Amino acid sequence: MDPIFRALADPTRRSLLDELFEHDGQTLSELEARLPMTRFGVMKHLKVLEEASLVVSKRRGREKLHFLNPVPIRLVYERWVSKYAEPWVETLSELKQVIEKEEKMEKVYEIYIKTTPDCLWEAITNPDMRQKYNFGLVMKSDWTVGSRVEATHPRAPGVLGDGEILEVDPPKRLVQSFKALWSEAVKDEGTSRVTWEIEQVQDSCKLTLTHDQLREGANSELYGGWPMILSGLKTLLETGETLTTPGSLMYANQQTKLTKGTNEMITATKTKGEHGTPQARHVTAIHTVAVPVSDQQQALAFYVEILGLEKRRDTPFGPSRWIEVAPRGASTSIALTALPDDTGSGVDTGIRLTTSDAEADHAALRACGVDVDREIMRMGDHVPPMFTFRDPDGNRLVMVQQR
Numbered sequence: 001m002d003p004i005f006r007a008l009a010d011p012t013r014r015s016l017l018d019e020l021f022e023h024d025g026q027t028l029s030e031l032e033a034r035l036p037m038t039r040f041g042v043m044k045h046l047k048v049l050e051e052a053s054l055v056v057s058k059r060r061g062r063e064k065l066h067f068l069n070p071v072p073i074r075l076v077y078e079r080w081v082s083k084y085a086e087p088w089v090e091t092l093s094e095l096k097q098v099i100e101k102e103e104k105m106e107k108v109y110e111i112y113i114k115t116t117p118d119c120l121w122e123a124i125t126n127p128d129m130r131q132k133y134n135f136g137l138v139m140k141s142d143w144t145v146g147s148r149v150e151a152t153h154p155r156a157p158g159v160l161g162d163g164e165i166l167e168v169d170p171p172k173r174l175v176q177s178f179k180a181l182w183s184e185a186v187k188d189e190g191t192s193r194v195t196w197e198i199e200q201v202q203d204s205c206k207l208t209l210t211h212d213q214l215r216e217g218a219n220s221e222l223y224g225g226w227p228m229i230l231s232g233l234k235t236l237l238e239t240g241e242t243l244t245t246p247g248s249l250m251y252a253n254q255q256t257k258l259t260k261g262t263n264e265m266i267t268a269t270k271t272k273g274e275h276g277t278p279q280a281r282h283v284t285a286i287h288t289v290a291v292p293v294s295d296q297q298q299a300l301a302f303y304v305e306i307l308g309l310e311k312r313r314d315t316p317f318g319p320s321r322w323i324e325v326a327p328r329g330a331s332t333s334i335a336l337t338a339l340p341d342d343t344g345s346g347v348d349t350g351i352r353l354t355t356s357d358a359e360a361d362h363a364a365l366r367a368c369g370v371d372v373d374r375e376i377m378r379m380g381d382h383v384p385p386m387f388t389f390r391d392p393d394g395n396r397l398v399m400v401q402q403r
Helices: 002-008 011-022 028-034 039-051 071-084 117-125 127-133 226-239 257-274 296-306 358-367
Strands: 055-060 063-068 104-113 138-140 148-152 161-169 173-180 191-201 204-215 288-293 310-317 320-326 333-338 348-355 386-390 396-401
Touching: 002 011, 002 039, 002 071, 011 028, 011 039, 011 055, 011 063, 028 039, 028 063, 039 055, 055 104, 063 104, 071 104, 071 226, 104 226, 117 127, 117 173, 117 191, 117 204, 117 226, 127 138, 127 226, 161 191, 204 226, 288 296, 288 348, 296 310, 296 320, 296 333, 358 386, 358 396
Parallel strands: 288 333, 348 396
Antiparallel strands: 055 063, 104 204, 138 148, 148 161, 161 173, 173 191, 191 204, 310 320, 320 333, 386 396
């Protein structure tokens, strides 16, 4: 991040960013007219800002326009600020770009990710991977020209956004139309366009995302989340981990009945601890994690006969049974808990199972007819191969190659 801080250290460069904050998409001549220095001096400062990815330039005919890129600022925020901030303070590090002279508004974001073009393309078009960094949204499409794109969320009613694939050039360029449907305010904004452009730079990729054909003064909900989405994409591809952002917490208050009691207990314990009362100090291990199932016998057969886990316990438990399964020798078990009649199944369990041979297990599960990712996710030597699969109730688990 040294280039970012070096670029921000100069007051003139900060003034250039302020000018782009007030009026995004300016030419060199427009910026020169606003600052008391020569054209050559402005060019030198813009070069430093572009090297730090704080400014992105794009050609429009014979003109070269300069845009403010808030993604690096977002990365600084995620590294040092977010741990001290309230999750709902979504706008702390988002730089607004406002009205252009043209009737339509355009937003440009740029980020460098240590990955390959194929892996980056897969992360954009694979719905399971996309869901991990795109606020939990499920993006459904066959990614061919003319096909429909539909965005839904497991905890939100109806379709939250749709569009049409306009251009496809794997793994370099993807263009789609976009219409937001999650509220009446954004529905009135009409249809805009989103373009993903991937350029390989040695062992990394430069990803440029352009959101254009926006109405002048369009609702910031349409484009304000891109810095968080791109930060989450970078984190996923470089570390294999998901990134918590205010956007990813959007549906946190719509937890299912299964997790409501647990969340309340955690909140209460945290509150007491903050006021100095005694906390539990003798927790030594995680004993059991629960997976909700609609048919316990069917689930038991899947986890034992298909996944090869051993049955640890199967006893009467009220009107149902208490069933525990686990890999042989493991200290933590999985409890297959009966779902209440009025509760839906199909949750992200958060469970990561390790395997000594991800490729063999992936092929075996597919041969058994298990709902499993089409391909194993491979993101280079620094991240182990992994894939997502679902049990008969649609509960999602991840199989990770043991390193």
